[in-house]
Amino acid sequence: MPAMDLSPDERRIADGADGAAKAMAMRLVSETGRLLGAQRLLPIVSSHVDGCLYHGDSGTYFAERLASDGGQVAVPTTLNVGALDLLHPDRVKGDAHHREMSLRMMRAYEMLGCRPTWTCAPYQAGHRPAVGTDVAWGESNAVAFCNSVLGARTNRYGDFLDIACALVGRAPDYGLHRAENRRATVVVDASGLSPALRNADVFYPVLGTWLGAEIGAEIAAIDGLPPKQGEDRLKALGAAAASAGAVGLFHVVGSTPEAPTLTAATQAGPTRAIRLTPEMVRTARDRLSTARDGAIDCVALGSPHFSEAEFAALKRLASGRRFRVPLYVCTRRDLVEREDLSGLEAAGALIVADTCVVVTPILPAGAGTLMTNSGKFAHYGPANLGYDVVYGSLEDCVASAVEGRVVRDESVWR
Numbered sequence: 001m002p003a004m005d006l007s008p009d010e011r012r013i014a015d016g017a018d019g020a021a022k023a024m025a026m027r028l029v030s031e032t033g034r035l036l037g038a039q040r041l042l043p044i045v046s047s048h049v050d051g052c053l054y055h056g057d058s059g060t061y062f063a064e065r066l067a068s069d070g071g072q073v074a075v076p077t078t079l080n081v082g083a084l085d086l087l088h089p090d091r092v093k094g095d096a097h098h099r100e101m102s103l104r105m106m107r108a109y110e111m112l113g114c115r116p117t118w119t120c121a122p123y124q125a126g127h128r129p130a131v132g133t134d135v136a137w138g139e140s141n142a143v144a145f146c147n148s149v150l151g152a153r154t155n156r157y158g159d160f161l162d163i164a165c166a167l168v169g170r171a172p173d174y175g176l177h178r179a180e181n182r183r184a185t186v187v188v189d190a191s192g193l194s195p196a197l198r199n200a201d202v203f204y205p206v207l208g209t210w211l212g213a214e215i216g217a218e219i220a221a222i223d224g225l226p227p228k229q230g231e232d233r234l235k236a237l238g239a240a241a242a243s244a245g246a247v248g249l250f251h252v253v254g255s256t257p258e259a260p261t262l263t264a265a266t267q268a269g270p271t272r273a274i275r276l277t278p279e280m281v282r283t284a285r286d287r288l289s290t291a292r293d294g295a296i297d298c299v300a301l302g303s304p305h306f307s308e309a310e311f312a313a314l315k316r317l318a319s320g321r322r323f324r325v326p327l328y329v330c331t332r333r334d335l336v337e338r339e340d341l342s343g344l345e346a347a348g349a350l351i352v353a354d355t356c357v358v359v360t361p362i363l364p365a366g367a368g369t370l371m372t373n374s375g376k377f378a379h380y381g382p383a384n385l386g387y388d389v390v391y392g393s394l395e396d397c398v399a400s401a402v403e404g405r406v407v408r409d410e411s412v413w414r
Contacts, residue, residue, distance in 0.1 A: 004030045005040045013168060021071030025164035032161055033172025042134045042173045047077040047166035048122050048146075050138025051159030052109045053359060054083040054102040062160055063108035066167070073113040074169035078122040080139045081305075082106045083360050086118070087333055087353040093361040112163065118354035119332035121235065121304040123150060131257050134177050136165035140248075141304045141376065144238030147249040149231065151257035153177045156248055176249055182258065183267035184221035184251050189275045191224030197281070198225055200412050201233060202393035205375030208237040210284035212245025214274070220250050221265035224276075227254030232307055239304050240375025282413055288378040288391035292406070296390065297368030299323075299401045300357050302330030303376040310394075311339060314349075317398040323348030324404035327397070328363070330356045348401070358384045371400050 006014065014026040033041060051059065083102035085091045092099065110116050117125050120139050123146065129135050131151035137143050138157045146152050155175040157165055165171045175181055188211065190198060197203050211220060229252055241247035251259035259265035301314070306329055314329070326348065333353040341351055357363050358380050363370070370387040372378055373394045381389040392400065392408045399407040 002034075002039070004034045004038065006030060007041075010041060010168075010170065019070045021066045021069035022167050024069070025066070025071070025167035026170070028161060028164040029168055029170055029172065033174065036172055036174050038172035038174040040173050041170040042177055044075055044136050044165060044169055044171050045133045046075050046127065046129050046135045047073065047162060048080060048127065048135075048137040048139060048142050049077060049109065049114060049162045049166060050080040050157075051162055052079045052082055052105060052114075054098070054105050055159075057101055059159065060101045060105040060108065063105050063112070063163070066163065067108045067111040071112050071167050073166040075166060076127070077114045077166040078117040078119070078125070078127045079109055079114050080118070080122075080142070081120050081355045081359065082118050083355060085352055085354050085360070085362070087336060088351070091350070091352060091362050092355075093365070109163070112167070114166070117332060117334070119305050120356065121145075121307070121332065124231070124235075124305070124307050125332050125334055134171060136162060136171040138162035140242035141235070141239035143248050144242045144250065145235055147176055147182075148238055148251065148256050149234045153182070182219065182249060184219050184259075184265045185271045186215050186218050186220040187262065187266065187270045187273040188220050188222045189224050189273065190222060193224075193276055193278060193281065197412050200393070201236070202373065202396075202412065203281070204233040204237045205240040205373070205378075205391075206281060206285045206288065208240025209244045209288060209375045209379070210276075210280060211237070211250065212241040212243060212247050213284070215245060215247070217246035217248070221253055221259055221262055221270070222250065223253045223262050225252055225255070229255040230309075232309055235304055235307075236375065240379070243376045243379040285391065285413065288375060289389060290382050291369045291388035291390050295369065295405050296325055296371050296400055297387070298325050298363060299327040299371045299397045300330070300363070300377055300381075301328065301373060301394070301397065302352070303356055303358060303372075303374040306331040306335070308335060308339070311335070311341070313394060314398070315343060317395060318344055318347045318349070321347055321398070321402050323401040325401055326350055327401045328352055328357050363387070371397050371406065373397050
């Protein structure tokens with residue numbers, strides 16, 4: 001495998017001219033690029049770091065080493081969820097060592113100059129690189145949204161390559177950074193589904209779940225959906241697709257920037273086409289639930305993190321009602337600090353910031369049944385939490401939280 005063709009400035013950084021932290025980061029980025037077959041590095045304009053979530057002491061030591069060696073990010077960099085809710089510290093049930101090392105990790109990333117957003121939806125917190133720009137983002141849903149909805153270019157940069165790219169302002173030139181690798185090779189025709197379903201929020205996580213399971217890492221152009229889809233639907237679609245498969249980019253004809261038309265999305269033409277049927281969609285919907293009717297123990301919303309529009313919808317649905325079981329809502333801290341959420345809290349909602357109930361011990365310990373409107377929560381919940389899961393719409397989730405049992409409107413699925 002040939003060596004990476006580094007520029008004189010990149011070699012200077014790798015040799016330590018800008019300090020030990022950037023030298024190590026440049027060696028990590030260039031060697032990873034070489035192993036991936038890239039011949040050069042690209043300048044990037046931003047990064048989103050997923051490696052700030054505590055999974056063990058080594059990750060904390062790594063971040064602290066970068067900080068103690070004088071590391072500073074070279075491009076605007078946001079932080080994904082951490083392992084603590086810094087606004088509501090009593091919500092987290094981890095032991096003292098877990099708390100200490102998680103906090104040390106979070107503080108080390110702040111010392112590196114990263115913006116302490118602590119959200120898996122940085123694109124809804126103002127981090128929005130322009131169409132066609134190269135970035136280095138981690139977090140699967142953020143990668144899918146960045147590529148698909150914003151039209152910026154990134155691969156999935158995992159722990160701890162993401163912070164290394166941020167420190168040197170470079171990423172390997174391969175994969176979805178290259179225009180020829182961004183064309184759709186699969187056309188998904190949704191026109192045969194009912195207009196009611198295609199206009200329902202509850203459909204989009206299901207579509208994403210089907211997409212990830214069906215096409216894996218391929219790139220799809222989805223045709224036949226209403227044009228100019230809202231960001232929250234596309235966010236939910238991408239998050240579910242990236243969880244159920246390895247989807248890093250999808251096109252929605254008439255909604256996403258590289259797909260004004262089907263021809264533009266496919267460029268040289270697709271290799272295959274799939275026509276969605278109601279049966280295919282219902283099967284995908286049913287796979288998101290490991291439990292059926294009966295009592296539930298809690299409801300979890302906000303994966304990816306809840307937006308302003310989603311909170312507005314939740315407030316309307318919860319107005320004048322009281323939840324019989326806890327309803328957890330995960331969201332970003334800047335929204336908590338400026339939104340009036342007192343009415344939801346009075347109804348029995350528990351707001352979680354900076355982290356997520358699927359990756360941090362917040363829910364009551366022990367087995368139970370959780371209801372969610374998130375395809376990502378539904379996908380990871382059973383394995384990560386030990387809870388059975390029921391998938392439904394936001395309306396279903398609120399009604400179920402009020403009743404303490406599964407309440408679902410099946411009409412749209414017919």
